[in-house]
Amino acid sequence: MEHLPPDGAIEESARPTWPRLAGPERPAPAADPVADAVADAVADADAARHVRGRPLGELLLLMQSTRAAMREAAWAECYRRYHEVVWTRVFYVIRSISWLPEPREVAADVASDVFVGLPDAARHYREQGRAEWWLKQVAVRTALRRKAALTGRWASDAAGRRSVSLDDAADEVVQELDAVEPEELMELERRLELLRASPEPTKRRWAEFIALYVDGCSFQEIGARLGLSDGTVRNWLCQIRKFLAQPLTAE
CATH class of the missing domain: 1.10.10 (Arc Repressor Mutant, subunit A)
Incomplete structure (x- = not known):
């Protein structure tokens, strides 16, 4: 008669043996959403502290960081400190469209476009020491393009005889506004x-x-x-x- 182990017992030799996994084949530990969320929050807080009070030129460079938290924190700090500056410049251009019924709404929309596109625009930032001037030009150019889309032109010279370049028009607007509080x-x-x-x-x-x-x-x-x-x-x-x-x- 074949020998059987007692009920509830398994002989050592009868237990299945599993291959030991090593290196990259070892199963990854189960994800911990809570731990991941805490780590993200810590990274965000650290990035926010790092960018607070930084000059605009540094914020533009930090928007190109390899760390996502740093890029987002730099963008948020720029938005917090310079949204009014951007909106004022945009509104100055948009309000010159005499037939536009709601220039404030259009200006708010254009200002949003400026900040949405700012991370890409920051890659071309080369104006060392003139970051605010550069940002104002970006805002005015964006507004002038919207004005051109709505009216067919962005500006004219003093005599109204010819169109001027977008860059010249933007420079002129920025200079005018910088002279006014x-x-x-x-x-x-x-x-x-x-x-x-x-x-x-x-x-x-x-x-x-x-x-x-x-x-x-x-x-x-x-x-x-x-x-x-x-x-x-x-x-x-x-x-x-x-x-x-x-x-x-x-x-």
Whole structure:
């Protein structure tokens, strides 16, 4: 009679033997989602501390880091500190489209485009020591391209006779805005809103006049577009300057 082991027992020789795995064939340990999440959070916090307060030029370089957490932290820091700068420059260009009903919404959309494309644009950053100027140019160029898509052109020279290059137009806008405080730009926009909402037809047309004037149109071109004589254009300019010089509460 064949010998059988007692119930519940297995002889050592009867146990299956499994090959020992070594090297790359060894099964990987099971993933631990909690541990991975903690590690990611630590990496993100470390990257955020590393980029805080860094100059813009360094942030642009860090956007090209091999570490994803560092790239994202540099982008977020740039957005936090420079979104208003970008939006102001974009809005200055977009608001010059006189027929656009919601320039703020379009400006917000264009500003988002600037930051979405910033990591790719940063690869071409070579303006050492002029990072803010470079970012302003990127913002203005993006806005001018949107303006060209909406109107068919981005700018004209002072006499309104010829188109200028995109780079020249961007440089001119950046220089103009750098000479003006952001608070002054927002003050001008508040006054333009008052003109657009005015019950007086003439004042509503003043808003169109200002948009064309800011866009660099000559008196002759403004008159042709608004159906005004040269004398009326100059008279309106004097009246508009007086209006803009008044305290805002006077309106």
